[in-house]
Amino acid sequence: DGGITQSPKYLFRKEGQNVTLSCEQNLNHDAMYWYRQDPGQGLRLIYYSQIVNDFQKGDIAEGYSVSREKKESFPLTVTSAQKNPTAFYLCASSRRQLSNYGYTFGSGTRLTVV
Amino acid sequence: GESVGLHLPTLSVQEGDNSIINCAYSNSASDYFIWYKQESGKGPQFIIDIRSNMDKRQGQRVTVLLNKTVKHLSLQIAATQPGDSAVYFCAEARDTGFQKLVFGTGTRLLVSP
Numbered sequence: 001d002g003g004i005t006q007s008p009k010y011l012f013r014k015e016g017q018n019v020t021l022s023c024e025q026n027l028n029h030d031a032m033y034w035y036r037q038d039p040g041q042g043l044r045l046i047y048y049s050q051i052v053n054d055f056q057k058g059d060i061a062e063g064y065s066v067s068r069e070k071k072e073s074f075p076l077t078v079t080s081a082q083k084n085p086t087a088f089y090l091c092a093s094s095r096r097q098l099s100n101y102g103y104t105f106g107s108g109t110r111l112t113v114v
Numbered sequence: 115g116e117s118v119g120l121h122l123p124t125l126s127v128q129e130g131d132n133s134i135i136n137c138a139y140s141n142s143a144s145d146y147f148i149w150y151k152q153e154s155g156k157g158p159q160f161i162i163d164i165r166s167n168m169d170k171r172q173g174q175r176v177t178v179l180l181n182k183t184v185k186h187l188s189l190q191i192a193a194t195q196p197g198d199s200a201v202y203f204c205a206e207a208r209d210t211g212f213q214k215l216v217f218g219t220g221t222r223l224l225v226s227p
Contacts, residue, residue: 006157031212040122042203042220043158050212090157094215098207102148102215105157 003027006091006106012114013078013085021076021109023091032074033103035090036060043090049074050096078111086113122201124222133191133225137204137218142185144206148215149178149189152201161189161202191223199225 004025013019023032034046045058049068063082068074074093078085088110092103127133139147145166150158164171164178164187171178177190187204204218 033214040222042122043217045214048214088155092157096212098146098213098215100163101160102146102150102163102205102207103158105150105159107157108155110155 004091004093004104004106006089006109008109009107011109011111013111014114016080018077018079019111021078021089021091021111023074023076023106024072025074025093025104026072027093027104028071029093029104030071030096031094032068033092033094034058034064034066034074034076035092037088037090037108039088046076046089085111087111122220122222124224126224126226127194129194129196129225129227131194133194133198133223135189135191135202135221135223137187137189137221139185139187139204139206139218140216141206141208142182143208144216146207147178147180147187148205148207149176149187150203150205151198152203152220154200158203194223194225196225196227199223 007022033048035043044060046064047066049055065077090108091106094103148163149161151161152158162173162178169180175192179188201220201222203220205215207213207215
């Protein structure tokens with residue numbers, strides 16, 4: 001089955017550590033996205049990538065970094081510069097033309113700072 | 115429509131009632147709209163979409179209505195069930211070239227038995 005996989009499902013980070021969240025898709029989608037969701041709130045865009053080796057900042061990119069070396073993969077690193085990283089992180093992918101389902105989302109990674 | 119950290123409004127209904135969730139979108143040039151359902155601890159899932167050349171589209175127990183004059187989108191759920199309890203997001207885009215979806219704030223639907 002085609003889909004988008006995020007791992008791990010739960011992640012714990014100590015203060016000052018960098019952590020990397022994995023996102024892999026086998027839908028042959030060109031575009032990939034990372035969103036942050038805080039409890040009881042909506043989706044905020046962190047970074048997105050339209051094509052391999054290219055990515056753009058979203059609305060809340062500070063303290064995060066990404067890479068897009070392969071079409072299938074779009075990992076997100078939460079750096080120590082992100083002062084409040086505890087949140088639910090969602091990865092998504094899409095075709096360049098959005099019709100037919102828009103984005104496909106992963107099941108999310110819940111990051112907690114301990 | 116940008117989702118910017120506002121707490122979600124809540125709609126509470128009884129099982130069997132019809133639910134109507136509303137969304138005001140921001141860009142009059144948007145021509146593609148989607149409703150997503152997000153259950154607790156999961157990623158959003160596609161429910162139904164509509165293009166701007168339509169004003170109504172029906173799925174299984176769901177109907178989306180689009181009023182371009184007032185930039186308003188609604189999702190109607192017939193005979194609401196406890197399994198419909200979730201957060202519902204609308205999203206808009208211009209489906210030409212590459213354009214990111216812009217998500218609404220979201221509405222939490224609570225269904226009581």
